[in-house]
Amino acid sequence: MSLAKEVRYLHADKMEVRSGTQEGEVLGIDGYVVKFNQRSQLIWGEFYERVAKGAFARSLQENTIKALWNHRTDFVLGSTKNSTLRLQEDEVGLRFELDLPNNSWGRDAFESIQRGDVDGVSFGFNVRQDAWQYLKEEDVYERTLLEVNLFEVSPTPFPAYADSEVNQRSIDQLGITTKEQRKLGKEILLFEIDLLAIG
Template sequence: MERRASSELKPKGRKLTGYVARFDEPTDLGEFVEVIRAGAFTRTLAAETAGAIRAIYEHDGRALLGRLGSGTLRLSEDATGLAFEIDLPDTGLGRDLAHLVERGDVAGCSFGFLPVRDQWTEANGRPVRELRDVDLFEVTITAAPAYDATSVQVRGKQPRSIHLARLYLEACQ
């Protein structure tokens, strides 16, 4: 019997997935309401410097979870907003954060940015800031998101039965 190992068949580690931002969802930030418009992240994600965008925990740069340039963080805009996927590190932080997300203690996201193009209007007597283009430098997983519409979930390893079935099929080939 011959055996071959394939990295594609190895079960993947835990991942966090969700939305860092959702488009067209007004958020009350106290002094003003903020709305992120579709395309606000397009330019920064296509920039040469996009590889430096980091995923961190609670806006703490020492709590690194992944980086776009290393492939451990993936970001994409879709019709809903800015979606993410983070390959959690096999560290105390990674394991603890997965547990906190599974329990629902940590359930949201935030992001660090500099506005490039925004528009101010007024609605219902309140100032409204529309973010149309931003320089994104971090996404953060947090227990206290400013944007309630954000989300984060844990995606676990491949089920053992699927993994074993793939190994069996490969061995039979």
């Protein structure tokens, strides 16, 4: 298992708000954290990523997962521990329901999401198991997250999957080469072939 924290920012297709119209009703939001087997945007210009169905199953059983406002641990919006955050894998992806706290940042979060200023969902995790495949025709790698250790989800104003924080070490350790390295390797090989032809 990789201990490096990775974060993925995703545009939420349909993040919905639940407004408490009667006294005692709780403001809330719901939607999908991520949808299964959908290819991400190109990350770092080097690889695509997919999340396999079942990737979160173990975490959902074992972990207390927090909902944070834009990954800030001082703005906790909910927790699976007390069921203010509810997460479930279905056929589509990892679905969430979040009852927002009745405090300033809970109301601010609701307002920002309702207005559409915040339209992304992000999740923080460690990789337990993944698989890499080189796609020769596109000259890129594709990574499939098979099992992850999920520890937080966050509504976020920055839904650019391409801006993911990926630990470079995890790529280096797997022997994954960058496009520049592959291009240089091809140039060296062609140069050596030319030298052999001259000799």
